[in-house]
Amino acid sequence: MSAALARPGRPRGLALDQPLIVLALLLCWQGAYAYAGSSAITSPLATIAYAASMLQQGWFWSNVGATALAFFYSLVIASLIGVLAGLGLGLWRFAGDVTEPVLAALYTIPKVTLYPLILLLFGLGLPAKVAFGVIHGVIPVTLFTLAAVKGLPPVLLRSARAMRLSPRQTLLHVLAPAVLPEIFTGLRVGFSLTLLGVLIGEMFASQKGMGFLILNGINLHNVKLTTAVVLIVVVTAILANAGLLAADKRLRRQR
Amino acid sequence: MSRGRAVLASRVGLIVGSIALLEILCRTGVINPLTLLPPSEMAVAMVNLLASGKVAPDIERTFSTVAIAFALSVVVGIAAGAVLHAIPRLRRALDPLLASYYAVPFFVFYPVLVAFFGLNEMPLVAIGFAAAMVAMAISTLNGLDRVPPVLIKVARMHRLGRLRTLFLVVVPAAAASLMTGMKLALAYAFISIIAGEFILSGKGLGYQIAYAYNSFDNKTMYGLMLFVLLVATAMNSLLHMWEQRLLRRRSRA
Known part of the structure; x- marks a missing residue:
């Protein structure tokens, strides 16, 4: 979806633009604080100060660790299943045509409703969180990989045949470089959605992790905690995504 | 065939x-x-539940919330996409924000929204709107980017005015992308509103599923889950078919 966001070949604008956007967001936040008061949200300064003090505490890092572990497992599982399924369905055209709309439909169902089922199957704790992350992330990875293989220009395979490349050479030197950027985009989207899934999973199915801290803060009306954890999660998600986006663009330029 | x-x-x-x-x-x-209930029993439970009318107020609540959020996000999303398309500098500055937007789990903002709007359906509308609007704006941008320049030139050759160029040339050329945006917007609004109801609400389908789960009422829970799945799939297939038709029309042109 965001693949076509940036138009290539434009000069970089003033370096001031992005700090200005951040400033505008901070002002909105301050405005929200002024309007709603400290029973709903803490001010930017107070939140950053509290977040900084949290970063020095052990309990915070053990929660970060719990989320990171669950996220790591989910991402590995979702990527492996997604890429393999996408490659298989892309190469076997018939199966791809049969399943693609089904997958697209599965992608649009509210997966939160499946949460009771996941809990009944996996119980509370790490497996349920991982499963939640996987069901959020696996379908976009599959769909992007499938689209990458399906959209492969036929001329590439024909030239590979004309040059009498062996199947191994074709795979390594033609197929892989052609589909890699697209698959990477899929993994980037999968990354975000898996994180989302793990956080939602932690809100219900866990006694630990960032999602749990947020929900705990909501339930105890600990606004300071909720706002600080939300800030840390949001900043981390945006930074990670920006890094992946930069790598994504580099991959595409190489081609 | x-x-x-x-x-x-x-x-x-x-x-x-x-x-x-x-x-x-x-x-x-x-x-x-x-x-897990067998699918046949889920279906029976769903039909009984719907026939009893017990969940009718919740269905109405959820659907009206989704409808408001969807309508708002389509209007604002198209406008935002058009503005960003017209001002490349703003677009470039906002680009990282747009690209990372869906990496942020927004329903965590729900408590803030409750404090803003009070405990009614407005916070849920806001959540659905936040989830759907950006997808609509991004799709609008994609659509506007892909209007073939030759069409604009033809419009200028025919001396069409701005409005007529917009409605006779640009909108039909971008229609498929706009449709994709609406499809995503509807799905995202539905997903996030159900999720919001699930977490913190006293009404709606998401709340009823959570309630049934907490009271071990498997029949109601699976009946409602099946209903939500069927509705989401039906909505999505309908818009998908429409989108495909627009795409075909475009590739013929």
């Missing part, structure tokens, strides 16, 4: 087969019936 029919037949076969397999696994006890 025979291949198309084979694909369709296999797809139906796949779906029916999966449901039948689930039914058999449940009936033979491979899957604990306390964990």
Whole structure:
């Protein structure tokens, strides 16, 4: 979806633009604080100060660790299943045509409703969180990989045949470089959605992790905690995504 | 056409087969019936639930919330996409924000929104709107980017005014992308509103599912889950068909 966001070949604008956007967001936040008061949200300064003090505490890092572990497992599982399924369905055209709309439909169902089922199957704790992350992330990875293989220009395979490349050479030197950027985009989207899934999973199915801290803060009306954890999660998600986006663009330029 | 029919037949076969397999696994006890109801019983539970009218207010609540959020996000999303398209500098500055937007789990802002709007459906509308609007704006941008420059030139040759260029040339050329945006917007609004109801609400389908789960009422829970799945799938397939038709029309042009 965001693949076509940036138009290539434009000069970089003033370096001031992005700090200005951040400033505008901070002002909105301050405005929200002024309007709603400290029973709903803490001010930017107070939140950053509290977040900084949290970063020095052990309990915070053990929660970060719990989320990171669950996220790591989910991402590995979702990527492996997604890429393999996408490659298989892309190469076997018939199966791809049969399943693609089904997958697209599965992608649009509210997966939160499946949460009771996941809990009944996996119980509370790490497996349920991982499963939640996987069901959020696996379908976009599959769909992007499938689209990458399906959209492969036929001329590439024909030239590979004309040059009498062996199947191994074709795979390594033609197929892989052609589909890699697209698959990477899929993994980037999968990354975000898996994180989302793990956080939602932690809100219900866990006694630990960032999602749990947020929900705990909501339930105890600990606004300071909720706002600080939300800030840390949001900043981390945006930074990670920006890094992946930069790598994504580099991959595409190489081609 | 025979291949198309084979694909369709296999797809139906796949779906029916999966449901039948689930039914058999449940009936033979491979899957604990306390964990998962057989699909046939889910369907019966759903029909009974709908016929009893017990959840009618919740259905109405959820759908009206989704409808408001969807309508708002389409209008604002198209406007935002058009503005960003017209001001490249703003677009470039906002680009990282847009690209990372869906990496942020927004329903965590729900408590803030409750404090803003009070405990009614407005916070949920806001959540659905936040989830759907950006997808609509991004799709609008994509659509506007892909209007072939030659069409604009032709419009200028015919001396069409701005409005007529917009409605006779730009909108039809971008229609497929706009449709994609609406499809995403509807799905995202639905997903996030159900999720919001699930977490913190006293009404709506999401709340009822959570309530049924907490009170071990498997029949209501699975009946409602099936209903939500069917509605989401039906909405999505409808918009998907429409989108495909627009795409075909465009590729013919």
